[in-house]
Amino acid sequence: MSKPTWDDVVDLPDELDDETAEQLYEEADELQDMTGEVCPYPQLEAKKAIQGLESGDLLVQETDHVPSTENVPKAVEDLADAKVWKSGSGLYRIFLSKK
Amino acid sequence: MTSTLLVAAVVGLGLGVFLQKGRFCFVHAFRDLFAFKDTRVTKGVLVAVVSTMLGWSVLYQLGYYQGFWTPDWGLTGLVGGFVFGVGMTYAGGCASGTLYRAGQGYLHFWLTLLFMGVGYAAFSVAFPTLQSTYFAPLTFGEGVTLFEASSLPAPLVALLASALIGLAYVTVVGREAGETGTGREQAAEFRPVVLATPVVGTRRLLEGTRSYVRGFREIDDPIAASKRPWDPRTAALGITAVAVLWFSQVSIVGVTGPEARWTGYLLQQVGVDASSYEYWGSILFAGEGVTVTVDMIMIAMVIVGAGIAAAWSGDFSVRTPKLQRLPNAVVGGFLMGAGSRLAPGCNIGNIYSGIASLSVHSFIAAVGIVLGVYVMTHWLYREVGCAI
Numbered sequence: 001m002s003k004p005t006w007d008d009v010v011d012l013p014d015e016l017d018d019e020t021a022e023q024l025y026e027e028a029d030e031l032q033d034m035t036g037e038v039c040p041y042p043q044l045e046a047k048k049a050i051q052g053l054e055s056g057d058l059l060v061q062e063t064d065h066v067p068s069t070e071n072v073p074k075a076v077e078d079l080a081d082a083k084v085w086k087s088g089s090g091l092y093r094i095f096l097s098k099k
Numbered sequence: 100m101t102s103t104l105l106v107a108a109v110v111g112l113g114l115g116v117f118l119q120k121g122r123f124c125f126v127h128a129f130r131d132l133f134a135f136k137d138t139r140v141t142k143g144v145l146v147a148v149v150s151t152m153l154g155w156s157v158l159y160q161l162g163y164y165q166g167f168w169t170p171d172w173g174l175t176g177l178v179g180g181f182v183f184g185v186g187m188t189y190a191g192g193c194a195s196g197t198l199y200r201a202g203q204g205y206l207h208f209w210l211t212l213l214f215m216g217v218g219y220a221a222f223s224v225a226f227p228t229l230q231s232t233y234f235a236p237l238t239f240g241e242g243v244t245l246f247e248a249s250s251l252p253a254p255l256v257a258l259l260a261s262a263l264i265g266l267a268y269v270t271v272v273g274r275e276a277g278e279t280g281t282g283r284e285q286a287a288e289f290r291p292v293v294l295a296t297p298v299v300g301t302r303r304l305l306e307g308t309r310s311y312v313r314g315f316r317e318i319d320d321p322i323a324a325s326k327r328p329w330d331p332r333t334a335a336l337g338i339t340a341v342a343v344l345w346f347s348q349v350s351i352v353g354v355t356g357p358e359a360r361w362t363g364y365l366l367q368q369v370g371v372d373a374s375s376y377e378y379w380g381s382i383l384f385a386g387e388g389v390t391v392t393v394d395m396i397m398i399a400m401v402i403v404g405a406g407i408a409a410a411w412s413g414d415f416s417v418r419t420p421k422l423q424r425l426p427n428a429v430v431g432g433f434l435m436g437a438g439s440r441l442a443p444g445c446n447i448g449n450i451y452s453g454i455a456s457l458s459v460h461s462f463i464a465a466v467g468i469v470l471g472v473y474v475m476t477h478w479l480y481r482e483v484g485c486a487i
Contacts, residue, residue: 012328036421038191038207040130040479047483064418066203067122070328074137090204090416 013073013082016095021085024095027058034063035091042068043075046096050079053098061094069094103393106348111397113341114195114352115202115404120325120412121334123147124196125446126187129472133487134480143331144450145268147338149261151455154343156257159246167456168351169242170443175234176464179442180449184471186438187446188479190431191424194354194445197435198398202405207420211432212358218436219359220366226378233441245457260457269300276303326412342452349393351452355439356383357398363389378440442467 016024030049034042042063049059059080061072069092073082080096117123121143128144131137158164170176187193190211192200197215200208222229245260246253273296311332318324342352363379367389374380374389384390409415420428439445442464444453450468453461477485 036207036419036424038205038420038424038427039127040134040191040476041424043134044480044483064416066328066414067124067127070122070139071127071131071135071137074131075135077135086413088413090414090418 012070013084013094016083016085018085021093021095024058024083025060025093028060028095029053029057030059032059032061034061034065034068037063037068038065039067039071040075042072046072046076046094047079050076050096050098055098057098059096059098061096063092063094064090066090066092068092072096103348104396106344107393107397108400110341110345110349111400112404112407114338114397115199115401115406116408117334117337117341118195118199118401119203119405119408119414120329121331121337122328123199123331123334123338125193125450125468126191126196126472129469130188130476130479133473133476134485136486140331143335145264146332147335148451148454149264150336150339151342151451152257152260152457153254154339155346155455156246156253158343158347160253163347165346165348165350167244167246167458168353168444168448168452168461169244169456169458170460171238171242172240172458172460172463173238174463175237176442176444176449176460177467177470178237179438179440179444180464180467181438181471181474182434182441183438183445184468184473185475186431186434186436186471187468188431188472188475189427190435191427193447194358194435194439195401195447197432198354198401199405202402203409204406204415204417205420206418207424207428210420210425210428211435214429214432215355215358215436215439216362216365218433218438219355219362219440221433222437222440223359223363223373223376223378226376229441240459243459245459256457265304266297269297269304271300272303273297273300276300328412342455345397349397351456352447353394353444353452354398354401354447355436355445356443356448357392357394359383359436359440360392360395361398364391364395438471 030053032045032049034045042061042065046059046061053059069084072094076096080098083095085093122140123143124140125144128140132141155164190197192208192211197208197211201212246256249256276299277296311330314330345352360383363373363383367373374384379389380386406415442449444461444464446468449461449464454465
């Protein structure tokens with residue numbers, strides 16, 4: 001992937017259904033509890049953690065901060081593919097699979 | 100009076116909904132631009148400023164307006180703006196972001212609001228001293244907007260200013276495209292290069308706008324789409340609509356001014372004689388007594404509107420902050436409160452309403468705020484680095 005440009009249309013990450021999300025959650029190589037956090041700390045922690053993982057490893061962030069579901073994937077877009085699960089009641093899980 | 104209250108309710112609720120649905124956060128707009136070149140929200144801010152400027156210029160020309168945001172200009176804008184920019188980046192939300200997230204159920208941002216109040220109160224106490232030691236030496240001229248200073252019709256001035264902003268935007272986009280190689284091929288057709296860069300950028304702008312409009316046609320279920328996050332540009336157009344209504348009936352859109360009035364009013368309720376303080380008594384409440392004003396109602400309704408939009412989207416919940424984040428809310432909130440009075444004006448007053456008013460004070464204050472975000476972003480990202 002080339003370096004990010006000013007003009008990238010940043011698509012929202014794909015949303016996972018409950019079952020797939022639950023299954024993936026079990027397979028996580030690293031979990032980060034980011035509930036109660038605000039920007040930019042989840043972005044920073046994701047970037048630091050993903051740098052320490054092997055290709056194919058899965059990092060899952062659990063968060064209650066809405067903007068994180070978009071800007072955490074954006075922060076690590078060169079390093080990981082992202083999917084998001086939304087509970088519908090203010091809790092989210094961000095699945096980051098290291099490239 | 101009743102009709103003004105109705106306008107305040109409509110504008111406040113509308114602003115709350117649009118801010119929440121568009122995640123319209125100025126910290127996101129600038130911090131993520133510097134950190135990762137993420138421009139989603141930045142584009143929303145640009146659309147809001149330009150379309151509001153055009154709308155207000157027409158109303159001004161026709162005489163349907165109540166006044167621009169034109170504080171005296173000088174270095175206070177730079178100093179206060181910088182303090183505010185540092186504060187909002189540390190707190191994790193700007194003046195408008197703090198409001199809409201308070202409505203979304205974040206206790207972190209209620210605490211931020213509380214300490215913004217402490218900032219307003221501290222400023223009001225220090226105001227007589229600050230007037231001679233800070234404002235007098237750092238203020239250079241009377242407040243002025245290019246709309247009033249120019250002999251050209253206001254809509255034409257707004258068009259010229261928009262064209263200038265547009266040219267700057269397409270030049271930056273064009274240069275970026277050239278650097279990353281994607282636009283180099285097309286650029287080679289044109290000479291000289293100084294001309295090619297804006298041309299490539301304009302092409303990108305047109306493509307982006309087309310794909311934005313196409314996005315609406317792909318909506319098959321409007322209710323489901325309304326629950327998903329909206330493109331910040333859509334929110335920007337909604338914000339413009341209510342800001343135009345507000346401008347014709349009451350004033351420019353401000354956040355921290357009305358909040359500072361709330362602080363004085365609430366202190367008055369618990370026995371503090373707020374009206375005896377010069378800043379509250381004769382400046383914020385203009386000698387008309389410390390009471391609830393219509394813009395205070397509007398700001399309160401923003402929180403309600405954001406709460407409704409969040410509940411509708413499944414994003415409402417009472418969120419308790421981590422203990423280690425408390426300094427962000429306390430210190431960040433205080434710096435925002437104090438900085439917004441020192442400038443004066445917050446991100447909404449200066450970057451949104453102020454630039455849309457073409458106010459000289461706000462040009463300086465906007466630079467101060469963005470500089471504050473830049474410095475603070477580099478400090479927060481010191482371990483992983485920034486893109487810009």
